[in-house]
Amino acid sequence: MRWLLASLVIFILGIFNIFAPIRGGLQFVLNPLQFGLQEMAGGMRDGASFYFNLRAIHSENLTLLERNEGLLSELLRLKSLEEENKLLKDQLGVLVTEDLSKGLILAKTLGNFDDHTGTSIVLDRGSLHGINAGDVVVKGQHLVGLVRSVTHQRSDVELITSPTLTLSVMDFETKTEGLARGEFGTSVLMERILPGEQVQPGNLIITSGRDGRVFPGYLVGEVIDVSEESAEVLKQASIKVLINLDNLGKVFVIPNK
Amino acid sequence: MKKNLTVTFINIILVLIQGSFLRELMGPEIAPNLVIAFAYSLLFMGFEDISLTSIFMGGLFLDLFGFNIVGLSPLVLTGSLILFKYVKKYLFRGWLSNIVIVFLAELIYSFVIFGFSQGLFSTWRGALSTLIFSLIFYMLNQRFKNFFGRAGYSFNK
Numbered sequence: 001m002r003w004l005l006a007s008l009v010i011f012i013l014g015i016f017n018i019f020a021p022i023r024g025g026l027q028f029v030l031n032p033l034q035f036g037l038q039e040m041a042g043g044m045r046d047g048a049s050f051y052f053n054l055r056a057i058h059s060e061n062l063t064l065l066e067r068n069e070g071l072l073s074e075l076l077r078l079k080s081l082e083e084e085n086k087l088l089k090d091q092l093g094v095l096v097t098e099d100l101s102k103g104l105i106l107a108k109t110l111g112n113f114d115d116h117t118g119t120s121i122v123l124d125r126g127s128l129h130g131i132n133a134g135d136v137v138v139k140g141q142h143l144v145g146l147v148r149s150v151t152h153q154r155s156d157v158e159l160i161t162s163p164t165l166t167l168s169v170m171d172f173e174t175k176t177e178g179l180a181r182g183e184f185g186t187s188v189l190m191e192r193i194l195p196g197e198q199v200q201p202g203n204l205i206i207t208s209g210r211d212g213r214v215f216p217g218y219l220v221g222e223v224i225d226v227s228e229e230s231a232e233v234l235k236q237a238s239i240k241v242l243i244n245l246d247n248l249g250k251v252f253v254i255p256n257k
Numbered sequence: 258m259k260k261n262l263t264v265t266f267i268n269i270i271l272v273l274i275q276g277s278f279l280r281e282l283m284g285p286e287i288a289p290n291l292v293i294a295f296a297y298s299l300l301f302m303g304f305e306d307i308s309l310t311s312i313f314m315g316g317l318f319l320d321l322f323g324f325n326i327v328g329l330s331p332l333v334l335t336g337s338l339i340l341f342k343y344v345k346k347y348l349f350r351g352w353l354s355n356i357v358i359v360f361l362a363e364l365i366y367s368f369v370i371f372g373f374s375q376g377l378f379s380t381w382r383g384a385l386s387t388l389i390f391s392l393i394f395y396m397l398n399q400r401f402k403n404f405f406g407r408a409g410y411s412f413n414k
Binding site for chain 1: 269273274275276277278279280281282284285286288309310311312317320321322323324325326327328329330334335336337351355367370371380382383
């Protein structure tokens with residue numbers, strides 16, 4: 001019974017966040033060990049997966065080589081467009097927009113043990129590093145999620161595949177707007193698409209910035225299926241997330257200043 | 258005191274492993290709760306006091322490493338362990354009841370701490386792996402006890 005009473009006392013004190021310094025200190029000391037253990041497990045899993053899937057990897061490699069050839073020619077075309085674009089900007093005297101990469105916070109990711117669904121992760125950076133709830137987490141141009149809560153040394157991030165996270169998105173090609181909501185796992189559902197709007201499988205979906213939570217232009221995923229049921233007034237599209245959210249490694253946090 | 262310190266140290270290791278290594282290796286759905294598994298393995302061996310100390314310490318470290326209110330996990334885990342201790346003592350005995358108890362302990366913890374949003378399917382797989390790890394800990398603890406018992410050490414329950 002003494003342990004139960006002790007738990008109750010600690011819980012009451014915990015409500016007032018009295019243990020924040022202890023929590024911060026403990027996480028600071030043991031963060032490297034825990035993140036190191038995770039990296040070790042990730043390496044073991046990847047190694048095992050490589051040997052179990054050698055045949056699939058071989059065929060995938062051939063497909064990628066073919067795709068690479070196509071992408072190289074595309075890259076060449078884009079480079080020439082970039083040069084042309086730069087030349088035009090210089091000609092017109094347009095100022096280059098502010099570099100958003102300044103002020104980003106680099107963080108390592110760890111799976112969230114409190115979550116059996118895999119829709120959230122933990123970062124090894126917290127409020128002491130300038131992270132706040134609501135900050136945007138990205139990897140390259142890919143949107144990873146939003147910071148849900150922070151302690152001194154860690155942040156809890158809700159991934160874009162979480163069903164409780166809703167974001168304003170749009171089709172990169174057709175500019176059709178909608179709302180993206182996560183589905184458990186790796187996919188996202190784009191909802192509230194008007195019947196007349198065009199969304200095709202293969203199109204890329206990016207954040208529109210209309211919700212005021214995420215900057216526009218971050219990649220959410222690729223459309224894999226569009227529901228065309230006549231009974232439904234508004235259409236919805238299934239979006240495949242293009243980054244592996246189970247194995248993110250390091251990510252960047254964009255602080256909301 | 259030595260016993261409590263040992264149990265505390267073991268629980269720090271368990272929390273570190275379950276939150277990083279095992280979760281990464283096994284996936285979030287079937288990652289076991291080693292704190293529950295270890296404490297209940299001690300309970301089934303008859304070490305009631307140590308199992309309570311263990312689950313209290315383990316719960317405390319789970320909260321300190323996570324985002325819950327500190328004290329919530331030990332409260333739920335200690336409460337459920339005391340409840341199941343009396344269930345075992347006065348209502349059901351035997352191995353089948355032990356299996357059901359570990360399973361229920363993990364389900365109760367998951368539902369109280371994380372709510373029903375995670376779904377029963379995700380939670381029962383975690384409970385199943387916790388049960389398996391509890392049996393593994395039970396066997397390891399028995400071997401450990403026998404080994405040191407033969408060397409002349411005594412274990413007070």
